[in-house]
Amino acid sequence: QVQVEESGGGSVQAGGSLRLSCTTDAYTYKYNCMAWFRQAPGKEREAVASIYTGGPAGGGPYYADYVKGRFTASQDNAKNTVYLQMNSLKPEDTAMYYCAVRAAGGCYSTIRAPDFSHWGQGTQVTVSS
Numbered sequence: 001q002v003q004v005e006e007s008g009g010g011s012v013q014a015g016g017s018l019r020l021s022c023t024t025d026a027y028t029y030k031y032n033c034m035a036w037f038r039q040a041p042g043k044e045r046e047a048v049a050s051i052y053t054g055g056p057a058g059g060g061p062y063y064a065d066y067v068k069g070r071f072t073a074s075q076d077n078a079k080n081t082v083y084l085q086m087n088s089l090k091p092e093d094t095a096m097y098y099c100a101v102r103a104a105g106g107c108y109s110t111i112r113a114p115d116f117s118h119w120g121q122g123t124q125v126t127v128s129s
Contacts (some may be wrong), residue, residue: 022083
């Protein structure tokens with residue numbers, strides 16, 4: 001059973017920052033694409049960012065247009081962890097954020113949920129105005 005675990009969510013005021021973490025086991029983590037998605041109440045799940053744990057040759061990081069310049073994906077291979085640094089947060093960023101793993105190699109420039117096979121339970125991000 002592959003486990004994917006997110007952490008780091010919380011409540012901040014608009015303009016603030018949060019850093020989300022996503023960790024999984026070493027086998028799942030290595031040389032795969034890991035992505036962040038989010039879903040707000042009453043809305044469809046949408047892609048946020050993706051990063052290939054094997055380095056830039058595998059594609060990415062890729063970002064949705066609505067977070068470009070504000071969010072940054074990074075990785076710490078020693079910890080089997082990827083991060084999502086979220087700056088200049090807006091109320092519309094409020095959502096449950098999910099981490100997912102595509103256990104089939106590199107990242108595509110279009111981040112699609114069906115491409116990802118393993119998902120975490122999510123971490124809530126709330127941004128107040």
